[in-house]
Amino acid sequence: MRSLEQIRDWPVRHAAAAVVARDGETETEGDFDRVFPLASVTKPLVAYAVLVAVEEGAVELDQPAGPPGSTVRHLLAHTSGLAFDTTEIQAAPGTRRIYSSAGFEVLASFVTEQTGIAFDEYLHDAVFEPLGMKGSVLAGPAGHAGRSTAADLARFAAELLDPRLISAQTHAEATSVQFPGLNGVLPGYGSQRPNDWGLGFEIRDGKTPHWTGSANSGETYGHFGQSGTFLWVDPASSLACLVLTDQNFGDWARAAWPPLSDAVIAEATIPRNTAVK
Numbered sequence: 001m002r003s004l005e006q007i008r009d010w011p012v013r014h015a016a017a018a019v020v021a022r023d024g025e026t027e028t029e030g031d032f033d034r035v036f037p038l039a040s041v042t043k044p045l046v047a048y049a050v051l052v053a054v055e056e057g058a059v060e061l062d063q064p065a066g067p068p069g070s071t072v073r074h075l076l077a078h079t080s081g082l083a084f085d086t087t088e089i090q091a092a093p094g095t096r097r098i099y100s101s102a103g104f105e106v107l108a109s110f111v112t113e114q115t116g117i118a119f120d121e122y123l124h125d126a127v128f129e130p131l132g133m134k135g136s137v138l139a140g141p142a143g144h145a146g147r148s149t150a151a152d153l154a155r156f157a158a159e160l161l162d163p164r165l166i167s168a169q170t171h172a173e174a175t176s177v178q179f180p181g182l183n184g185v186l187p188g189y190g191s192q193r194p195n196d197w198g199l200g201f202e203i204r205d206g207k208t209p210h211w212t213g214s215a216n217s218g219e220t221y222g223h224f225g226q227s228g229t230f231l232w233v234d235p236a237s238s239l240a241c242l243v244l245t246d247q248n249f250g251d252w253a254r255a256a257w258p259p260l261s262d263a264v265i266a267e268a269t270i271p272r273n274t275a276v277k
Helices: 002-009 042-056 072-076 101-115 119-131 150-161 168-174 251-266
Strands: 015-021 026-030 036-039 146-148 184-186 190-192 221-225 229-234 239-245
Touching (some): 002 015, 002 026, 002 251, 026 150, 036 042, 036 221, 036 239, 042 101, 042 146, 101 119, 119 150, 150 229, 229 251, 239 251
Antiparallel strands (some): 036 146, 184 190
């Protein structure tokens, strides 16, 4: 796919990218099997494991978890009131969108308490193993310590486009706005009014500036990470795009990522000759 060739000119040492279609076929660029740190792209994987736990009846979305008045749903949607990287309470649950990596650590601990299974093991058994994500691991805090390959994230993207591990209803809830109308700060991009999120997934809506492209639909959902990584899924085009690099997020990413996304959308009819196996 010609649009993916843009990563060859990025100011990074190593990069890998993929575009995944709804049927699971994938176009790639770069080292598809290289392991990269995911940073906050860890969160959608963690969220998906929590959603599997919901489907299994181990936890409930509206079950109390985290600070007083907070639930699993609040933690997943960054509305628990917890601070970014500590368990300090900065707001009442459901009143502000405070992006909280600490909230995902609290969430992982809660799932461990409810299941009796260490969360890294639960994530492996619930998501990595059934999707064949053999190069993926959670090597620390649930908010940011995932490591994976483009090949593995392409498998996860294919799952998001055509969910098998969770029901269509749970998937739809996870990728639709939770607690609509809340304002907040999107890390790296400043105040967003509103700052819409689903359950572990950021919802694009009409946000500007944004790390996806101007051609991405408002239904687009995903996440980016400070390690120079992103994953988005656009239901309107039935495509997903992911990029992994070893260069921390910064001005280079703000300049490079939207044009890549726009080019991918422009190539919506792609030659599909490389399948993820």
